[in-house]
Amino acid sequence: METLRVHNVSKIYGEGHVAVKALEHIHLHVEPKEVVLIMGPSGSGKTTLLTIAGGLLRPTEGEVTIDGLKITKLSERRLPLVRRKSIGFIFQNFNLFESLSALENVELVLRVSGVGGRQSREKATRLLTDLGLEGRLNFRPNKLSGGEKQRVSIARALANDPQVVLADEPTANLDSKNGRQVMELLRKVAKEEGRAVVIVSHDDRIRDIADRVLWLQDGKLFNDPGMEKPTDCQCEKMK
């Protein structure tokens, strides 16, 4: 059974003659341990798809299900709880808290979820240590390299053991070596921990890390024509 299911999702911004169709009848199913890379030009709707999948934006039409729970039907009050428990976000600009150390950045997510001080500190330490940041625990973001910041961001995304990890251009601000390492980490997260990982990116260098590569253009999702052996993308609209 798929962990993330995006079913017939469309998103239209604005109304009337100024309406813009950002997404059109998107179908996307992602299973546990699977890494899906969604590529496409700027303005193709990648980030819109990610925010809808993450429960941050409501689609105009269609539904999103995470582990069988239809999150598009949930109230604004319940949505944060689902995001907290089931979804981990990784951002292009890392979005770390500048006034907090690496450890506190990860700890914060656990505190938001109501995990106690000592327990959250232990878990945050373990996550950062697993990602090779044991020597950087008390460093603030401005003292970390781009690669280290993104690893802190990954640790933060994994803190609540989410079933789904959504990454927005995770290698955009990294050099190729660090970008590669981050992608390998995300693959490891999927394969060893059984999470569904969805990455949206422009970065052509990382396509071989993914189990499936999809192409989003003009709000429509296609099986990637550049893949030598395209997997079953489970898209209803294929070229």
Next chain:
Amino acid sequence: MFFLARKNLLAEKIRLLISVGGVAFSVLLVVVVGGLYRGWESRITDYIESIDADLWVGQEGSGDMSHSFSVIPSSLGAEIEKIGGVDSAKEFVGKGVRFEHDGKETTLRIVGFDPATGENGPLKMVKGTDKIAEGEIIVDRSFAGLTGAEIGHTVDIAGVPLEIKGISTGGNLLVYSFAYVTVKDARLIFQLGDATNYFLVKTSQPLAVKDGIEDKFPQLAAFTKDDFLTQNRSLITDTFLPIIQVLFIIAFIIGVAVVGLTIYTATIEKSREYGVLKAIGATNWQLYLVILVQSFIAGILGYFAGVGLGFVAAQIAEYFVPGFITEIVLSDLVSIFGAALLMSFIAVWLPVQRIARIDPASVFKA
């Protein structure tokens, strides 16, 4: 979330300083002005409290010694003593007199007292003697401080030259101070002739005697000691309380505005971080709590800084300005603490509105 609030505050030390400073300034203002009010309220009746009388009897319509004037025939004293329950009725001569001293208009409340017994005399001497004779006067420390008058100097009041023989304290009432002369000199200054200002009545049944006096002499008004103290306090409560209330409100608004604006600007600057928190699952209420904790920390730090500065400012002011009498009481400090917390609570209204409008999806924008 407490640690995020603390980190946010400490990360911007200048902003924290402004925030704490705003509350501290408000609290300082309230502590000092409130202390002045309490000081005057308490000091204005110190002298009256020291007078050994169960009833004050004056002219009908004279409620207190500041707002009204009482002149009654001295012969009524013997008549009052005949009323059942009255142990004694002694004359009290005292009223405010305005005169020119060293080219400046000034006011003293002149009281006639008996230097031999000290009855109705100064509360406390700080210099010279209270054993004065006719043609001599005891002035308050505040009058001496303001005019430069010293022992041996002469003041001319209503054409009566009086040599300063002693300096007392505890008789400064903000707009005037007490001065003490012999009863004979007081009568001369007031040109009372065969009249007096009040009778001080001793009795074990003050309420019954009060009714008895007012029934028998409709031209007189009798006040129990507590009533007379309350009436005299009204100089402060009627005149200064409304002004003080306005100052309190201004101080409160300044505190709210400074804390509110500093927290609001910090919230705007950290909008993205709050958006990230929303994206990762923080509820609006959790974010409001972060803001509230920040505001409360600033409020509490500002309160303690303001109280500390208030004590120091009051001491310094009282040292240089004798009329600056403050009395800072614990119950007021507790109320001001409550006001500081309320200030912090109101100050988060704008930042909370801002947070509520932050769209978590905006954090995906590069």
